[in-house]
Amino acid sequence: MPRSSLTGGLIGSPKVEVFVDMGHPFLNRTFDGFLKIGTVAATSVVAEETYHCVRKGSISKAKVEDALKKMCKEGAYWGAVAGVYVGMEYGVERVRGTRDWKNAMLGGALTGAVISVASNKKADQIVIDAIKGSAIATAAEFLNYLT
Amino acid sequence: MPRSSLTGGLIGSPKVEVFVDMGHPFLNRTFDGFLKIGTVAATSVVAEETYHCVRKGSISKAKVEDALKKMCKEGAYWGAVAGVYVGMEYGVERVRGTRDWKNAMLGGALTGAVISVASNKKADQIVIDAIKGSAIATAAEFLNYLT
Known part of the structure; x- marks a missing residue:
């Protein structure tokens, strides 16, 4: 079942857990991937923005709003x-x-290829993106066997 | 032991295998990662360049040399x-x-952080790169549990 948990580092450790059952393993996995990786991306935006704020020593409403927007955008894209x-x-496995x-x-x-088509790229770029996606996924898979 | 194998799609399937023992698991793993992921990156460059050549219907010595250079560069970087x-x-595991x-x-x-320092980036950028590297590695690790 897709499950996403987000644990903050604050006192009391706020914990958000999301459970969704889409009724089919294919959809469940897809949605699970969306949630998990989207959470990772959103969290990394939080870390980045926090660093910027700490560095400059100031925090404003506009900055927080900007960070929230970025979290949603990056989270949705990675997801x-x-x-x-x-x-x-x-x-492919099936x-x-x-x-x-x-x-x-x-x-x-x-x-x-799918992401490339979805972003309205040209036929040439779609093939190149497919090759790049293939290389990145293969590299990630190999890395996992290594570590 | 680090081992890298590269199998082409030509008739007779040329196969290159490299065995190296660096004498310590830490070095062995590191070198293994370098070889495996470098091979994936170099192979993806071959696929990309082949597509370009097939698309344009022409193949020249300059293009092959260019592709070779790109293979080495991308392979070494990813590796x-x-x-x-x-x-x-x-x-970290130890x-x-x-x-x-x-x-x-x-x-x-x-x-x-290491890659960022090695490419002579500013202190600010090093922290951001560390956060990004962390997010990408975590995402790749999670993806592996999902699939």
């Missing part, structure tokens, strides 16, 4: 990419019937 | 980042004594 990737890898690094390669290529 | 990351994650996603987060942050 969308991750969701598409997780869904694609699941699809079609191929096996689990290996080639799933990551194909899933990455499909994700690159 | 260096991956090597540092794998080494850092191993170090210090913390456990294996979880926090290792990826800390390893990513250290890698971001």
